[in-house]
Amino acid sequence: MSLIKIVDKPIDVDSLTKSLIHNEYGGIDTFLGTVRQYTGEIETEKIEYSTYKMMAEKEMQKLADSVLAQGMDVVMVHRVGELQLGDVAVFIGVAAPHRAEAFENCQMLIDRLKKTVPIWKKEYDKDKIRWGGLE
Amino acid sequence: MSLIKIVDKPIDVDSLTKSLIHNEYGGIDTFLGTVRQYTGEIETEKIEYSTYKMMAEKEMQKLADSVLAQGMDVVMVHRVGELQLGDVAVFIGVAAPHRAEAFENCQMLIDRLKKTVPIWKKEYDKDKIRWGGLE
Amino acid sequence: MKVKLFSVLAEKIGPTVDLSLPDQFKAQDVLEQIKELHPDYADVLDQSLVAVNEEYANEDKIDLTSVDEIAIIPPVSGG
């Protein structure tokens, strides 16, 4: 069942994945974004995510609606607050009758989420603090 | 840690997914293939998967090796035996430093698995039994 | 009108900034006013968008009476 949400607790990947299993769908694609230690030479220690929650959930819902309208099921959950290395920051899942649609839409959702949804990261790197997205 | 396997028990999606979380990778794409009830007008009741196990695991390993060689992590697990509606038949997961590679390779792996790995399905449909893949 | 700030702007300037906006204005006017008050953050503001009532604003004129909430959206970086 479609779930679109910003949370400040650990993301329960297992129950979100299971919520996408339905008899009418044969293919489920999920994407997990986790806190990575190295980006090239830069070593990250932790990341603080913040959000404009009401607007972020609205924007996520708009993205999901475009996929739900095609008869697929969608889960989009983003975590905010302080995350450690390996923590799951975002879970995107799409269940579809056929797998090509599941892959295509899951990738589209994470690509667009990263462009339009008001969530920000403050990256605590070994050398300094970096704000994501700034040029 | 890379796991390539044919199993005859339920697939533990949660622990397989968690095995793909590493500090050096930021993006994990997973694909779950489940037993679907309807394919157009045809209603499926259950599916029996069989395999030529030694060869199937070798073929899966070859597919995985092409992705592992690029520095990603890969899990490929296929279940055989009698599966009911909603049961997970196959789990493919790719963890990569960046998400585009994870999506691309996960989709490649399931596409090729369906073409080259000696696994067969006997589909018990409401109207009759169908052997997958036969023209 | 209190305008909401987020991310690096909230941390440097505060959670809101108080502006007096005319009856009609454009999204860009909001950014310009904040730039005047906080010229140190002109660079971030030049990369930011404006949200009105939790929707990204376009180039059209905005009636102040239709506005419940304004927020400045620095480049997003979720995921």
Added chain:
Amino acid sequence: MKVKLFSVLAEKIGPTVDLSLPDQFKAQDVLEQIKELHPDYADVLDQSLVAVNEEYANEDKIDLTSVDEIAIIPPVSGG
């Protein structure tokens, strides 16, 4: 030489079929021999591949001495 069968072939014919193969043969020869023994399954056999020592065979000649295992691979349908 016992040749392994799978899927619909195993169910209809049995888990193996016994063939006498010459010292050198091609993958196609294996399929033809089984077709002669089991003409009812010619249609499935025409869609099948041959695996030698757990690898798909190509068009080359195969030395019987190099063969540990032969299997017939009907169209696969995993996933």
